[in-house]
Amino acid sequence: MNIWMIVNGERREVDVPPMKRLLDTLREDLNLTGTKEGCGEGECGACLVLVNGQAVNSCLVATGQVQGAEIWTVEGLASSPEELTDLQSAFLTYGAVQCGFCTPGMLMTAHAYLRHNPDPTRDQIREAISGNLCRCTGYQKIVDAIEAVAKRRQTEPGEAP
Amino acid sequence: MASHFHQPERIEEALRFKQELGEAAYFLAGGTEVNNSKSKAAQAEHLIWLGKLGLGGIKRREGGVSIGAMTTLQEMLESELLHPAIHQAARNHANRNIRNVATIGGHLATCRSCADVIPVLLALRAWLRVATLSGELERDIERWLLGERDGIVLSVEVPDPPADLRVALECHTRTANDVSLITAGVSLRNEQGCMRDLIVAAGGVAASVVRLHEVEAALEGKPLPSREEVESLVAGQVNPIADIRGSADFKRHLAATLVERALRKAWNR
Structure with missing residues (x-):
């Protein structure tokens, strides 16, 4: 089945079985391997991408369901490897990356959540990332990084990425 | 993986597909169950996606x-x-x-x-x-x-519920992310110190969520009895199965505790 979607701002077309998982279409057909597969059953959030602005596990979405949808993956966050977003930089500054496997999903979840709630409490951040598991259990620093970005955006308002 | 992905745009069309294809077809809504590779539906030959029927909102x-x-x-x-x-x-x-x-x-x-x-x-x-x-x-x-x-x-x-309806829920999960092991939902009105229009529902104790009609009938029109009395009443009316998530005794104990807590919470509201 021919399916088109807007991926990271560009129109892309793929010819895949409609039930192929969006995760596999992104990784195998569009070479966007930043999106990871962890559990494959919607528990870990490693495969998290944005579909029409909503954070979803791409292992639980059939490609046929996203015909014409706007998709953002971790590759779409930074405009170049030298120009990371404030969220990506904060993950580095705060040591929020250990093995790195959960990082793409964590970034996408946090990115979507901060647009939904620009001034969250620490508890709200924890609730927001509750569907993203970090196998290194490095949650404190991840929460620190997200909190720091939210605070900085409050004090230095600019155009949020 | 399903080889046919149907995308009906009218309800009747979706129903016809299902009638013709029978058990070879599953309806697909959001997909958290059907697209899960461990689900039975993931092996279905036909999927009927309901996303184009305008049923949201x-x-x-x-x-x-x-x-x-x-x-x-x-x-x-x-x-x-x-x-x-x-x-x-x-x-x-x-x-x-x-x-x-x-x-x-x-x-x-x-x-x-x-x-x-x-x-x-x-x-x-x-x-x-x-x-x-x-x-x-x-x-x-x-x-x-x-x-x-x-x-x-x-x-x-x-x-719209009556203004004096009191609703309370309880559940137990192993982790916040996990599916609930036992759920309880109750609603009641307090009419001159007695429970009225009581509904007691519990999940995790039967094949689907059930209303505990015997518990409702035993308590209707009365003040809330002691904790022990309610728990023993509920424990006598549920028959959960033992599985990897807990023994039947543990689930029965949990159901009794959670239904009692929900009733007391609603009663004290």
Whole structure:
């Protein structure tokens, strides 16, 4: 089945079985391997991408369901490897990356959540990332990084990425 | 993996596909159940996607609120039109990433024993609008749970509760992310120190969420008895199965504890 979607701002077309998982279409057909597969059953959030602005596990979405949808993956966050977003930089500054496997999903979840709630409490951040598991259990620093970005955006308002 | 992906644009077309294909076809709503590689539906040959039928959205109606079947649980959690107890039940369901996709129609169609949102729908006396090939009908949720699940859920209709209705929910999960092991939902009115219009629903104790009619009948019109009395009454009316998630005794103990807590919370509100 021919399916088109807007991926990271560009129109892309793929010819895949409609039930192929969006995760596999992104990784195998569009070479966007930043999106990871962890559990494959919607528990870990490693495969998290944005579909029409909503954070979803791409292992639980059939490609046929996203015909014409706007998709953002971790590759779409930074405009170049030298120009990371404030969220990506904060993950580095705060040591929020250990093995790195959960990082793409964590970034996408946090990115979507901060647009939904620009001034969250620490508890709200924890609730927001509750569907993203970090196998290194490095949650404190991840929460620190997200909190720091939210605070900085409050004090230095600019155009949020 | 399904080889046929049907995308009907009219309800009747969706129903016809299902009638013709029978058990070879599954309806697909959000996909958190059907697209899960470990589900039986993932092996189906045909999938009938319901995403093009325009069944989303929460609307105010005369005397109540209508929740379209394709409304996600996160949309329900964020809707100011819905009762706070529905927000609480939706919040118990997995996590935000799953709730962004999981729909209330899929939640009802899957009809898991430990479904998080079904007990509160029973407690609020909600009912379903269901489309069948012989026309649209209203279906009592309890009958749906008991197996009358022909057709496609169009919406969940939640009537405005009486001003003095008290609703309380309880659940137990191993982790916040896990599915609930046991759920309880109750509603009642306190009329001159006695419980009236009592509804007691529990999940995780039978094949689907159930109303505990014997418990309701035993307590209706009375003040809330002691904790021990309520717990022993509930324990005598539930027959959970033992599985990897807990022994039958443990689940019975939990169900009795959680139903009692929900009743006391509602009673003291």
